[in-house]
Amino acid sequence: MKSFLRDDVMGMIRKAGLKPPKILTLMVTNGCNLACRHCWPQSVSGTESVASPVSTKTLKEIIRQWSRLDLEEICLTGGEPLTHPHWLEILRFACEQTEVKRVCLQTNATLLKPEDCEELAGIGKREILVQVSLEGNTEAEHDLVRGKGNFLAAVRGMERLVQAGLGKRTVVALTETRHNFPSIPRLMERLSSMGVGRLITGTLVRAGRSREHPWLEPPTPDQYAALLSLYHTNKTFRKRYHEMANIACLEWWRGRKDSQSETCACFERPYVTAEGVLYPCIMLPIDHLAVSGAHDTSLKDILTRAVSRWPHLPGLARKRKTDMRECKSCPGHGHCAGGCMGRAYTVDRDFMAVEDRCALRKAVYAWHLQEKSDD
Numbered sequence: 001m002k003s004f005l006r007d008d009v010m011g012m013i014r015k016a017g018l019k020p021p022k023i024l025t026l027m028v029t030n031g032c033n034l035a036c037r038h039c040w041p042q043s044v045s046g047t048e049s050v051a052s053p054v055s056t057k058t059l060k061e062i063i064r065q066w067s068r069l070d071l072e073e074i075c076l077t078g079g080e081p082l083t084h085p086h087w088l089e090i091l092r093f094a095c096e097q098t099e100v101k102r103v104c105l106q107t108n109a110t111l112l113k114p115e116d117c118e119e120l121a122g123i124g125k126r127e128i129l130v131q132v133s134l135e136g137n138t139e140a141e142h143d144l145v146r147g148k149g150n151f152l153a154a155v156r157g158m159e160r161l162v163q164a165g166l167g168k169r170t171v172v173a174l175t176e177t178r179h180n181f182p183s184i185p186r187l188m189e190r191l192s193s194m195g196v197g198r199l200i201t202g203t204l205v206r207a208g209r210s211r212e213h214p215w216l217e218p219p220t221p222d223q224y225a226a227l228l229s230l231y232h233t234n235k236t237f238r239k240r241y242h243e244m245a246n247i248a249c250l251e252w253w254r255g256r257k258d259s260q261s262e263t264c265a266c267f268e269r270p271y272v273t274a275e276g277v278l279y280p281c282i283m284l285p286i287d288h289l290a291v292s293g294a295h296d297t298s299l300k301d302i303l304t305r306a307v308s309r310w311p312h313l314p315g316l317a318r319k320r321k322t323d324m325r326e327c328k329s330c331p332g333h334g335h336c337a338g339g340c341m342g343r344a345y346t347v348d349r350d351f352m353a354v355e356d357r358c359a360l361r362k363a364v365y366a367w368h369l370q371e372k373s374d375d
Contacts, residue, residue: 016307017314018267023073024066029053030274032080036146040208053084058295065299067097075104082111104129109157117164131171136180137187167195174201181219199245207346221363224249252364258335264317283342332365
């Protein structure tokens with residue numbers, strides 16, 4: 001029965017021209033203990049009002065049904081998942097689904113207690129990743145975005161993860177901004193010395209609460225160029241990078257000569273909100289793409305409705321690649337393929353708008369390695 005459902009659903013998805021799901025991002029609550037200035041979902045903080053967590057029964061049923069699709073990963077997110085009273089039970093249930101290869105918990109780490117980390121370390125039936133949000137290498141950098149005292153609380157949470165034996169399974173996620181980007185090399189040093197396994201970054205999206213804080217800006221092309229120069233001239237940094245990090249500008253430069261045959265990962269990363277709304281991608285939480293009822297509709301029924309509304313998306317992505325005149329002379333056109341149309345729409349409400357990272361991408365693709373000696 002499970003195999004029949006999977007094959008039936010996969011066939012329906014492929015027939016619509018979409019890619020089968022690989023990573024399900026599941027919001028377990030929209031409540032959060034923080035009120036971060038760059039929050040895209042604009043999660044409800046305790047200082048604003050009380051957000052009701054999704055019922056444990058509902059979340060388990062969603063996890064059970066989606067697991068039949070042999071997902072690579074289920075990512076439990078929020079808000080702050082640890083504000084859900086039964087977050088550990090939900091995580092444990094996700095780990096029990098034998099069809100899923102990996103389970104990821106996204107957290108700000110400020111609420112992690114030693115006993116929580118011991119519980120996480122003891123689950124062990126499935127690979128667990130704990131993704132911790134950190135916005136810089138200092139209190140000033142982090143707390144400017146996430147509030148006073150939260151840098152020390154997040155670092156304490158990571159230390160507890162390391163002490164429980166989960167250091168190599170801990171991934172730090174940094175939102176690149178103009179004020180924190182220069183500290184990335186020092187942050188890598190800190191994390192490496194702590195025993196944290198990985199650092200990933202993504203550029204600030206001008207959406208959600210960040211629109212209310214115009215001083216919160218993405219990095220500059222010059223900052224990207226400076227990191228590229230460091231990568232090429234400093235052996236220690238380069239070695240550490242390859243051991244533990246994935247930073248956008250460096251990955252763009254390394255892949256600049258590649259030509260992407262496909263342009264959009266639409267429906268590889270489906271997203272279910274705390275309100276039970278299904279979106280085709282974590283980068284496409286757009287009202288006219290929303291499919292409601294994900295909490296109380298069978299998987300086959302919700303996906304049948306979804307794919308009937310989304311088959312135009314791959315065509316839009318291809319159109320960006322072929323029709324955007326801003327891309328024609330870009331040396332990274334084949335690799336970038338017009339960038340992420342979800343970001344473009346989120347920022348400018350236009351699928352054919354120039355992506356907000358365009359100037360950064362062009363600076364990377366146009367960067368030329370000079371003859372330099374290694375440090």
